[in-house]
Amino acid sequence: MVDAGVCRGSERARLVRLCAAISGDREVAEDLAQETLLEAWRHRHKLTDARGADRWLAAIARNVCLRWSRTRSGLPVPVAELPEPTAPAEDDIAELLELLPPQSRDAMVQRYVHDRTHQEIAGSLGISSAAVSMRLTRGKQSLRQALAEAEWRPSGSTCPQCGTRKLLMRRTPTEIEFTCASCARGDVLVRYPLDNPQFARLVSGLHRPTAMFRRVGEWALHYFSGGAGADAVCTRCGQPVTVRAHVRQGGNRGLYVSCAGCGEEVWSSLAGISNGLPAVRELRPRRLLEVREERGLIAVVHGSLGGGRTVEAAFDRTTYALLGAA
Ligand SMILES: [Zn+2]
Ligand SMILES: [Zn+2]
Structure with missing residues (x-):
């Protein structure tokens, strides 16, 4: 066809x-x-x-x-x-x-x-x-x-993933997207649907990507806190949904919900969820150092660009529930 x-x-x-x-x-x-x-x-x-x-x-x-x-x-x-x-x-x-x-x-x-x-x-x-x-x-x-x-424009905030380039941002009436010329490999790194009432509430009125990541990170931290198998509510229509673990192409681990009622899908990487942790937010600017699996848990390691400070967020290996940060 x-x-x-x-x-x-x-x-x-x-x-x-x-x-x-x-x-x-x-x-x-x-x-x-x-x-x-x-x-x-x-x-x-x-x-x-x-x-x-x-x-x-x-x-x-x-x-x-x-x-x-x-x-x-x-x-x-x-x-x-x-x-x-x-x-x-x-x-x-x-x-x-x-x-x-x-x-x-x-x-x-x-x-x-x-x-x-x-x-x-x-x-x-x-x-x-x-x-x-x-x-x-x-x-x-x-x-x-x-x-x-709907053009990609430099955003003024450094990419929290590679820490080397400014994020590119694209805003349309229905969505805000971010990508990075260095590490996104042609993909959109982050996408916020503005026609979804939850995301509209979180990011509308904000201009700096870091402020948006902080707000959405804090929300995701709470929303996905139970990990896979937990009950949640669809951000678009309010129907009950179940949180699932999901590994994207390229091995990027995260949690997501897919609503049978309205079709909305919301996904967050473990790195994105840990962006909501106060200890991670204090690393500015930062980059994602590694995501490694060890002794039944997954460690997501963020590091400050200037000094040698790092923060590790630990997630359960199977449910991806956040266990703690150090
Ligand atoms: Zn980058
Ligand atoms: Zn829904």
């Missing part, structure tokens, strides 16, 4: 419309759609569940279009982060169109998603063709602005 060679005509047309809506440029939409299909084909082994193919493709299209808009504006192009095909993705078009003023949104959807003419849109909205043009122009301006805001 995502193979460029066997892509159905209607699917391709839908992709072209999507790329036109995101990029605001119908002339390049055809090329962007082609590039999306190529990228999907290159990474086809990552799509393990065909039912998620449409959303996965839409997410790739969004990345391709963002990259294109960055290249065109002469800004540095970050390493493309491909979406995890199994992660619950929101409807990308809907999310993007939410950024638009409501008046422009109707006109944009009719024009770029349903491919209607200016006259047809004017008829359906009961306004003049000139007013339709005006709304489309405003809509495209808002979209460009929203895309421009």
Whole structure:
């Protein structure tokens, strides 16, 4: 289905419309759609569940279009982060169109998603063709602005993982993300969903990453304190959930919850959880020295950059419950 060679005509047309809506440029939409299909084909082994193919493709299209808009504006192009095909993705078009003023949104959807003419849109909205043009122009301006805001920018805080580079931060209306040019290997290190009420409460109004890590770290310390098997409450919808241990690709250990009710997944690495400990927070700036397994526990070791001070947080080897710090 995502193979460029066997892509159905209607699917391709839908992709072209999507790329036109995101990029605001119908002339390049055809090329962007082609590039999306190529990228999907290159990474086809990552799509393990065909039912998620449409959303996965839409997410790739969004990345391709963002990259294109960055290249065109002469800004540095970050390493493309491909979406995890199994992660619950929101409807990308809907999310993007939410950024638009409501008046422009109707006109944009009719024009770029349903491919209607200016006259047809004017008829359906009961306004003049000139007013339709005006709304489309405003809509495209808002979209460009929203895309421009979604750039990686130096944050002013040193990466707590490698301690060598400034963290890069990206803020959109729906999320705040951090990455590091030195140690993140093209991945997003930290992501806070702002449409999740818990995370919105924790980080909205804060500007420095260190302040956000501190707030979220303190919360995660409490939320995940029982380790795997403990009961918790979904941060998005309030339903009961169970904490589970989870090892990410690359061996990064952490705790997570996945809500059967709303699909929200919240994960924190053990390093992230230990960032909430007062003794760890006092090491400034710091870096993550090592995570090692010994005598039935996992030690997460943070060290100060200047002096030789270190703090070790100990977690249970199987439940990842925090046992203490020294
Ligand atoms: Zn780093
Ligand atoms: Zn939920």
